Amino acid sequence: xxxxxxxxxxxxxxxxxxxxxxxxxAFGLFMLLLGFLTDDSRGPLRLLSRPVLLATTVGIVFVGRxxxxxxxxxxxALRYYLGELWTAICNFAREFKIAxxxxxxxxxxxxxxxxxxxxxxxxxxVATILIGVRFGFSAALLVFAALFxxxxxxxxxxxxxxxxILTYVMLGWGLNIVVGLAGLLDLGYVAxxxxxxxxxxxxxxxxxxxxxxxxxxxxxxxxFFGILLGFxxxxxxxxxxxxxxxxxxxxxxxxxxxxxxxTNGPNGIGSIPRASFFGIPFxxxxxxxxxKFGLEFDPTHRTVFLFYVILALAxxxxxxxIRLRKLPVGRAWEALREDEIAVRSLGINPTNTKLxxxxxxxxxxxxAGAFFATRQGFISPDSFTFxxxxxxxAIVVLGGMGSQIGVAIAxxxxxxxFELFREFEQFRLVIFGFAMVGIMVWRPRGLxxxxxxxxxLKERKTIxxxxxxxxxx
Amino acid sequence: xxNAPILSLQNLTMRFGGLLAVDxxxxxxxxxxxxxxxxxxxxxxxxxxNCITGFYEPTSGGIHVTHDDGKKFSLEKLPDFKIAQRVHxxxxxxxxxxxxxxxxxxxxxxxxxxxxxxxxxxxxxxxFGLPGYRKAEREAIELARDWLERTQLTDRADDPxxxxxxxxxxxxxxxxxxxxxxxxxxxxxxxxxxxPRESDELNVLLRSIKNETRTSILxxxxxxxxxxxxxxxxxxxxxxxxxxxxTPDFIRNxxxxxxxxxxxxxxxxxxxxxxxxx
Numbered sequence: 001x002x003x004x005x006x007x008x009x010x011x012x013x014x015x016x017x018x019x020x021x022x023x024x025x026a027f028g029l030f031m032l033l034l035g036f037l038t039d040d041s042r043g044p045l046r047l048l049s050r051p052v053l054l055a056t057t058v059g060i061v062f063v064g065r066x067x068x069x070x071x072x073x074x075x076x077a078l079r080y081y082l083g084e085l086w087t088a089i090c091n092f093a094r095e096f097k098i099a100x101x102x103x104x105x106x107x108x109x110x111x112x113x114x115x116x117x118x119x120x121x122x123x124x125x126v127a128t129i130l131i132g133v134r135f136g137f138s139a140a141l142l143v144f145a146a147l148f149x150x151x152x153x154x155x156x157x158x159x160x161x162x163x164x165i166l167t168y169v170m171l172g173w174g175l176n177i178v179v180g181l182a183g184l185l186d187l188g189y190v191a192x193x194x195x196x197x198x199x200x201x202x203x204x205x206x207x208x209x210x211x212x213x214x215x216x217x218x219x220x221x222x223x224f225f226g227i228l229l230g231f232x233x234x235x236x237x238x239x240x241x242x243x244x245x246x247x248x249x250x251x252x253x254x255x256x257x258x259x260x261x262x263t264n265g266p267n268g269i270g271s272i273p274r275a276s277f278f279g280i281p282f283x284x285x286x287x288x289x290x291x292k293f294g295l296e297f298d299p300t301h302r303t304v305f306l307f308y309v310i311l312a313l314a315x316x317x318x319x320x321x322i323r324l325r326k327l328p329v330g331r332a333w334e335a336l337r338e339d340e341i342a343v344r345s346l347g348i349n350p351t352n353t354k355l356x357x358x359x360x361x362x363x364x365x366x367x368a369g370a371f372f373a374t375r376q377g378f379i380s381p382d383s384f385t386f387x388x389x390x391x392x393x394a395i396v397v398l399g400g401m402g403s404q405i406g407v408a409i410a411x412x413x414x415x416x417x418f419e420l421f422r423e424f425e426q427f428r429l430v431i432f433g434f435a436m437v438g439i440m441v442w443r444p445r446g447l448x449x450x451x452x453x454x455x456x457l458k459e460r461k462t463i464x465x466x467x468x469x470x471x472x473x
Numbered sequence: 474x475x476n477a478p479i480l481s482l483q484n485l486t487m488r489f490g491g492l493l494a495v496d497x498x499x500x501x502x503x504x505x506x507x508x509x510x511x512x513x514x515x516x517x518x519x520x521x522x523n524c525i526t527g528f529y530e531p532t533s534g535g536i537h538v539t540h541d542d543g544k545k546f547s548l549e550k551l552p553d554f555k556i557a558q559r560v561h562x563x564x565x566x567x568x569x570x571x572x573x574x575x576x577x578x579x580x581x582x583x584x585x586x587x588x589x590x591x592x593x594x595x596x597x598x599x600x601f602g603l604p605g606y607r608k609a610e611r612e613a614i615e616l617a618r619d620w621l622e623r624t625q626l627t628d629r630a631d632d633p634x635x636x637x638x639x640x641x642x643x644x645x646x647x648x649x650x651x652x653x654x655x656x657x658x659x660x661x662x663x664x665x666x667x668x669p670r671e672s673d674e675l676n677v678l679l680r681s682i683k684n685e686t687r688t689s690i691l692x693x694x695x696x697x698x699x700x701x702x703x704x705x706x707x708x709x710x711x712x713x714x715x716x717x718x719x720t721p722d723f724i725r726n727x728x729x730x731x732x733x734x735x736x737x738x739x740x741x742x743x744x745x746x747x748x749x750x751x
Contacts, residue, residue, distance in 0.1 A: 320600070327606075328582075328589040329596045331575075335583045338572035345526065345564050346653055347557030348586045356596075453576045455610075457618060457630040461576075467635035468574030 012070075012081075019066035026061035030054055071442070121151040138405055145311055149304040159303045163310055163375065165415045167368055170314040172395040172407040174364030177321055179393065180402035181330065182357035183337025183469065185242045188229070188249025189392050192222040192362040194256060194384035196369025201269045201379055202262070211275040215370050222366020223359040225252075230358035234351055249389050256381040268380025275374045277305060306375055313371060317364045318404055324360070326454045333357050334402075334454075338469045398439055400446030402468075409447055477539040479504045479657055479689040480525070485534035487520050487713075494520040496713040498534070502657075502706070504541075507683055507690045509700045511724075512710035513734055518693045519567060521710070522661055525691070526564045527553035538562060540656055558587055563655035565646045567662045567693075573635030577626055577645050580634050581617035584652035589613055620648040624678065640671040644678065651682065657689050658682065664696040672696055676703050701725065709733070 035054040039046050070078050105126070124147035132140030145166075152158040175189045199218040203209060233244050256263045263269065274282065282289045282302035289305075290297040324330040332353045335343045344350055373379050391414065399410035417435070421428045443449060449465040478501035487495040495517045502508040510518050523529040525536055525548060536548040538560050546560045556562050572580050582589070590596075592609030621627045624644040629637055634645060643663060650658055663679075664672045680703055682688055694700045700707065700721065707724045709717040711733040717724060724730055731746075732739045 323600050323602075324596070327593050327596055327600065328586045329593075331579060331583050332586055334575060334579075335572045338574055339570050341528075342566070342570040342572065343583075344528075344554045345557055345566075345570075346584050346586060346649070347554050347559075348583070349554050349558070451574055453579055453631065455578055455582055455614065456576070457578050457614070457621070457627070459631055461631050463574060463576070463633045467633040 015066055015069040018069045019062050022065035023058050023062035026058050027054075030057050120147075120153070124148070124151045141405075141408070149307050153300060153304070156300055156303055159300070159307055161416065161419050163303070163307050164419075165412050166307070166310040166314050167372060168392065168395060168415045169408050169411040170310065170317050170368045170371075171365060171392045172399065172411045173314065173317045173321060173404065174361050174368065175392050175396050176361075176399075176402065176404070176407050177324075177333070177364070178357050178361035179396050180400075180407075181321075181325065181337065182333040182354065183401075184354065184357060185238065185245070186358075186361070187242050187246040187386075187389055187393065188252070189245075189361070189365055190384045190386070190389040191229070191249040191252035192225060192365030193369040193372070193388070194252055194381070195225045195362075196222045196366030197373040197379045197383070198256060198263060198269070198369075199366065200370035200373045201272045204273045204374075205269070205271075208273070210279065211273070211370075211374055212278070215367060218370035219363040219366040222369065223363040225366075226358040226360075226362025227355050229362075230355040234354055246386070246389075249384075249386060253381050253384050256384070263381075266380060266382075268378055268382070270378045272373050272377050272379065274302070274377060275306065275309060306371075310371055310375075313367055317367075320360075320364075321404065329353070329356055331454060394436060398436070398446055400443075400448035400450075402451060403446065403448035406446055406448030475504075475539060475541065475543040477504075477543070477545075478502055479506075479539060480508075480691065481535075481537045481539075482521075482525075483535040483537070485521065485524060485536065486532045487517070487524055487529060488532040494713050495524065495531075498710070498713070498715055500708045500715060500718060502689060502691050504539075504689055505683065505687055506705040507679065507692065507703050509704035509707045509721075510691065510693045510710065511695070511700055511707060512716075513736070515712075516710040517713040518710055519661060520713075522564065522659055522691075522693060524549070525556075526562060526659060527551055527556040538657060557653060557655075561654065561656045562659065563650035563653045563657070564659040565643075565650050565661055565663060567665065569639075569642050569646055571634040571642055571646055571649070574633055576631050577621065577634055577637065578614070578617055578630045580645060580649050581620060581652045582613055584649045585613045585616065587653075616652060617648075620651055623681065624648045625674075640667050643667065643671075643675075647678065647682075651686070651688070655688055657691060660690065660692040660694075662693055662695060664694055664699045667696075669698070672699055675699060679703055 031054065034057055035050060037048045037050055039048050124144060127147065128140045128144045131143045148162055149159060152162070171189070171193060174192075175186065178184050178186045178189070196218040199221040200211075200214045203217055204211070204214045229245065229248050233241050236244055257266055259265070276282070277289050280289050280292055281287065282299075282305065284297040285291065288297065289295075289301055295301070325334070332343065332348050333356075335346075335348070336350060336353055336357075340350060343353070372383070376383075395410045395414055396407055398414070399406035399408070414432075417431070418428065421431055424431070439447070445465045445468075451463040451465075451468050453460060453463060480502040482501075483499050485495055485498045486493070498517075498521065510521065512518055520529065524531045527548060531549050534549065538546045538548060540546075540561075548556055548560060548562070551560070557564075572583060575583070589606075589609055592598075593600075593606045594603070598606050618627070618630075621630050624641075624647065626637075626641060626645055626648065629641060634642065637645060643666070647658075647660065647663060650660075660679075664675055667675060676699055679690060679692075683690060683703075692700075692704070704721055707719065707721055708715060709724060709727075709730050716729050716733055717727045719727070728739055728742050732742050735742065735745060737745065
């Protein structure tokens with residue numbers, strides 16, 4: 001133990017030395033290149049010095065080199081230090097549970113004392129941490145999501161972002177069935193999102209049926225399109241499958257764009273009926289939600305309602321996926337990802353297995369699409385372009401194919417960071433790209449790259465990633 | 474119970490372009506027997522297997538399986554998964570094909586897909602956890618446990634199949650095939666890569682499958698220790714043709730077989746045997 005510790009200490013000092021040398025070299029290189037600037041814009045030629053730029057560059061080289069030598073060459077050492085830190089935190093939490101509780105209550109109490117207006121936020125923070133310590137990360141996330149509108153009731157901007165995040169969580173979970181479980185690479189998932197949205201918009205406008213009637217219909221239509229896509233690609237694998245699904249996504253978008261009489265083409269469909277609270281609309285009239293429940297009219301009611309609708313839809317997706325994994329059909333999906341020939345030798349119909357994966361994945365995409373349409377009130381083919389498919393696929397891949405919690409985290413991080421970097425408009429995609437490359441180098445199989453077995457004889461052991469296949473179509 | 478052979482091949486021919494891999498092959502495998510299919514490399518043994526299990530569609534000829542109740546199936550036009558599903562012919566592969574990322578137990582549960590699928594009401598009942606499905610799943614796990622015990626894999630039941638040692642993977646593949654409750658088990662080189670002790674254990678396992686479950690076995694094998702020890706009947710292939718068939722003792726002394734294995738003409742066998750001092 002002490003041997004590794006000294007070993008790791010020497011690794012740290014070695015990395016520091018390494019970084020220092022790199023910084024000196026960078027200084028020598030950039031001193032003249034970046035440190036000085038000749039300028040003749042105002043009068044005679046002048047020599048300007050730029051010490052801040054030089055220092056920043058050298059600093060970046062130092063930190064970068066340090067991280068590289070630690071991360072890349074000495075990943076084991078880094079993991080050791082992080083592991084030590086995490087163990088220490090866990091031990092502390094375990095040993096001083098009551099102390100932790102007191103500290104939390106003190107911090108919370110103090111916070112309320114100084115800014116009483118924030119009490120809901122504090123409440124859910126404390127609740128989340130307590131639930132997290134007792135029941136684990138997933139439960140904490142669930143409690144946080146359920147209490148979110150309480151804390152941010154006065155912040156429609158946050159609520160809006162949360163709704164977008166949950167939509168992508170749901171889309172990620174839907175695609176996860178196809179890509180993560182069945183191992184079928186689908187680059188055109190947004191097509192099902194579009195089919196759901198347009199089905200809802202057109203049916204709701206034409207027949208005036210309520211959201212709750214149109215929602216299952218939208219899901220059914222999307223599932224039907226899933227089967228429609230499934231049939232021609234049954235015999236394709238890997239890259240070929242990816243190309244055809246990509247084309248399918250484009251075909252759906254182009255049809256929506258050009259079938260003007262039906263979809264109103266590039267102008268999109270506007271004034272889509274809003275979702276109602278089981279028949280009670282959210283408006284300022286006497287028949288509205290606020291009046292019926294004796295509240296003052298507030299547009300946030302609708303937003304909160306939408307939040308809970310998408311939360312419920314996402315949780316249904318999650319629940320169904322978790323159940324399906326433990327049923328023969330889910331096991332057949334995973335087996336298909338592992339080895340299709342062996343699947344056939346066991347008398348499992350690979351056609352049905354693939355089609356159910358496509359159909360069920362597409363159905364959840366359709367639900368999400370219907371929700372999108374009712375939330376926006378306006379849809380056009382512009383919302384269903386290829387980058388959207390790529391984003392959803394990125395969420396699944398980054399999250400760790402097949403992992404529910406990983407996909408949820410990835411969706412949250414990606415969608416939230418898109419909002420976070422809104423100020424750096426033109427750099428958004430660059431940052432996004434770097435983050436992707438970074439994660440793929442650091443964790444080539446996604447954030448959560450282990451697999452939970454669906455049944456066990458004696459004990460449930462998590463399966464490490466090297467055994468699990470990625471699926472070749 | 475019928476007396477018809479479990480498996481009967483009639484004039485089976487398989488042609489890949491210009492290559493005649495199986496040439497007018499006919500033989501029967503008797504019910505309850507272990508039938509071995511042997512021959513030098515490239516004789517067409519695995520091709521015969523792939524025809525029987527539906528991975529290839531034979532160019533011509535017939536393949537028939539007769540169940541205990543006398544029900545007869547023609548396999549030559551059935552797709553692979555239907556042969557396993559309806560005719561109950563199970564197989565293993567020369568290069569092991571397990572679901573590496575799933576546990577040993579899960580591998581055996583996937584093998585019981587069709588039974589479980591019906592019990593789960595094609596997913597609908599299972600989704601809501603109805604008792605009928607839960608009972609079926611318990612039974613499936615019991616069957617899996619039984620086979621894990623027979624193949625001495627109980628301790629590794631919850632480990633991913635890909636992490637098992639080679640010999641254990643071979644045994645697990647046999648257990649997985651047996652979980653489909655086959656009437657005919659086709660094993661493609663089950664002893665390949667096993668050490669002498671493991672191949673002895675394999676003999677014990679195959680004999681117990683034959684005696685206790687009354688499953689007929691057809692096996693391809695190079696390991697003569699296994700073939701001669703356990704088979705009731707041996708069919709020898711060379712260049713896609715049947716050159717001999719009979720009991721292991723008969724095959725052992727058949728000049729034609731020895732000639733094929735040595736790669737010489739039949740009349741040169743005695744000469745060579747004299748040279749090496751047999």
